[in-house]
Amino acid sequence: MERLIDLHTHSSVSDGTETPAQLIRAAVAAGLDTIAITDHDSTAGWAEARATAQGTGLTVIPGMEFSTRQGHRSVHLLAYLFDPTDADIIAETARIRSSRLTRAESIVANLALDYSLTWDDVLAHTHTGTTVGRPHIADALVTRGHAATRTEAFEQILHPRHGYTMPHYAPDPVSAIRLVRAAGGVPVLAHPATLGRDAVLDHATFAAMADAGLFGLEIDHRENTEDGKVRLRELAREFGLVLTGSSDYHGQGKPNRLAENTTSAEVLERIVAEGTGAQPFLP
Template sequence: MTRRRRPRPRPVDRADRGADLHVHTSHSDGTLSPGEVVRSAAAVGLSAVAITDHDTLSALALALPEADRLGIELVPGIELSARDEGREVHLLGHFVDPDHPELRSAADALRASRRIRLERMIDRLADFGLIVDPEALRRAFPRAALGRKHLADYLVRTGQVPTHRLVFSRFLGDDGPAAVPKAGPTVAEAIALIRRAGGVAGLPHPPYDLSMERLRSYREAGLGALEVDGPSLDRRRSSRWRLVAEQLDLVPIAGSDFHAPDRPGRWVGSITTPAADLDRLRRLSSR
């Protein structure tokens, strides 16, 4: 069954609109500037918006004056990359201190390691006669945090490998000869870092195969919130995660995972967190 598209939100009373707690800007892989994101949130009547760029806090200082001007709450956030037994896991941090030195240092290190990893994979692909022009790759994917998927797209687009499946099966799969493991903190370390920065750690877009055992281990490490509604979740899975959040005493959060206005159903404010749950999240933070 095809999921019904969410209607584009219309300006209403801000007390009723809630908060979009998962939004990206041009400071990571989004297309809108921090100010444009805030103006978009205000235009649809949101009471609050969280900027959660990938591994960077740099948009927050630019967004805050516009949020103050428009009378909308800016929730300082980040989407932090972590690892769990070879698998990449993202963690949202809400109500973090944007000036927390340890968090800023960790975010800078993650972005630097991503660039180094990409360069190493390009070098390894060259050993197999597969040529990737770094500048052409960046032009092809100007908004992306570049990784294996983008390398595969590039190799298929340039006709060097016929299919994405073949790229991963022969070269870039987890055990492939051109793959380079990701660096970064473990999930437990990332959760602890977010908490030391005064924030609440939340798990966004939970994968369909996430086990209760693993989620409980995240909870025991200090996870405080679970994304229960987002563009990748249908109604059945959303209902399931709401029940799980209640069982584990996690704050249920929701957001659009906004990157660009041209993505149907994923504009700022299309999916929101009710005010009561935002208040729970705020109380859970130590800021």
């Protein structure tokens, strides 16, 4: 029987709506065999996820979604099985989280000039230890009645064209890949074709990422376009990259459902074989 493997999910440690324990219970209820917890720039949910998965039959792959930036463009990197005590990873993700917080405070201050919104409104949508970001601001806008859904808030009020938002600090993707590899991790580029074939990162960048140790591309993702997937397959063949699929589950924060896209058991085995910084959390 086919194993259900979902390698991209979020908890309330970043921008998911469920605690790590609730995420694990949801994965069990969905019939998953393996799940990766990949909160943005944080490993703070690993211990709770591991403890909750004990005895459930669910394997947990410890991971993270690493924020990076190529020019003006945000590029996300899924990092699996790296050493969470690696000093360089700790320092870089701390810098990113600090910049995310400062940015969030600035966005709320900008929004407050035109909308009834306070910092406390945003904090009401977080948990202790949460990395505060735009999704929590979007949820606060929904609660205040300024948008119907988180998605609408992002597409309307929080769209860059309205001028309320600004970028946070993030390293370039090649540097992030090197950091992940140095910490024994396995880097996979997250949802790299959301804007279509012509907006996929340029060939030179892919060559540099592959040379730095990029392992794979998350191709089966609801936001990747069909023509973008064609380009990703071409790049994967050229640079010898594996292909993964994931839900990018956020609980109630997004329409994404667990196991709506999955990764093959063969690819998971290759990831586990290459990851030397941490081990899967076995049931």
